Amino acid sequence: MRDAISGLIGRYDQLGRYLDRDAIDRISGYYNESAVRLAAVELINREATEIVREASQRLWLSDPELLLPGGNAYTTRRLAACLRDMDYFLRYASYALVADDTTILNERVLNGLDDTYKSLGVPTGPTVRGINLLGDVVCELLSDAGVADTRIARAPFDHLSRGLAATNVRAR
Numbered sequence: 001m002r003d004a005i006s007g008l009i010g011r012y013d014q015l016g017r018y019l020d021r022d023a024i025d026r027i028s029g030y031y032n033e034s035a036v037r038l039a040a041v042e043l044i045n046r047e048a049t050e051i052v053r054e055a056s057q058r059l060w061l062s063d064p065e066l067l068l069p070g071g072n073a074y075t076t077r078r079l080a081a082c083l084r085d086m087d088y089f090l091r092y093a094s095y096a097l098v099a100d101d102t103t104i105l106n107e108r109v110l111n112g113l114d115d116t117y118k119s120l121g122v123p124t125g126p127t128v129r130g131i132n133l134l135g136d137v138v139c140e141l142l143s144d145a146g147v148a149d150t151r152i153a154r155a156p157f158d159h160l161s162r163g164l165a166a167t168n169v170r171a172r
Contacts (some may be wrong), residue, residue: 001095001099001101001104001107001108002075002099002101002103002104003099003100003101004026004030004100004101005027006100007101007103008027008099009028014116018153024101024109031099033152035099036142036147036149036153037097037098037100037152037153039060039097039142039145039147040094040097040138040142040147040152040153041056041097041098043085043138043141043142043145044090044091044093044094044138045094047141048087048090048091050154051090051134051137051138051141052083052086052090052134053085054133054137055086055130055133055134055136055137056082056083056086056130056133058133058136058137059126059129059130060073060131062129063129066082066126067079072121072122072123072126073137081164082117082130085127085130086130086131086134088109089130089131089134089157090134090138090158091108092104092105092109093105093134093135093138093157093160094156095108096155096156096159097152097153097155097156100102102155102156102159105156105159105160105163106163107158109163110160110163111131112165113164124164124165127164128161128164128165129159131157131161131164132157132161134157134159135153135156135158135161138153138154138157139153139154141172
């Protein structure tokens, strides 16, 4: 895994260039946003169980058929898998937040997930909604904690949602 700084330096190194004004501005922005990033990750670490619980409850309220016979969260085993995956997405979103680098999400989550979900018959539509709800809950909790601009915290959830929405697998 890399972060925004090492990725930036790596690109300039490959080009054999000194850091220019754009690079310095990017580094400065990364450090200026660090308080929000750390607040979001601390919140996620502290409240992960509650964030997953709240997001899943909202998902079940909006799509109750997921919990009914034939739904992808029907049976204890499938429900547990859904909650496990939501926790997985939340954890990786926290890594991407700290690193300010969504390629972590591509490498560790999105690559191969499409094939896995297709083989299991898991629809990505509810998964995308669940990821969006995780982002909503994190941003709401950050706002409640006094963080005015939660766009930084929203970014990894949006990236995951876009990546999965592009494949939108239907259940069998």
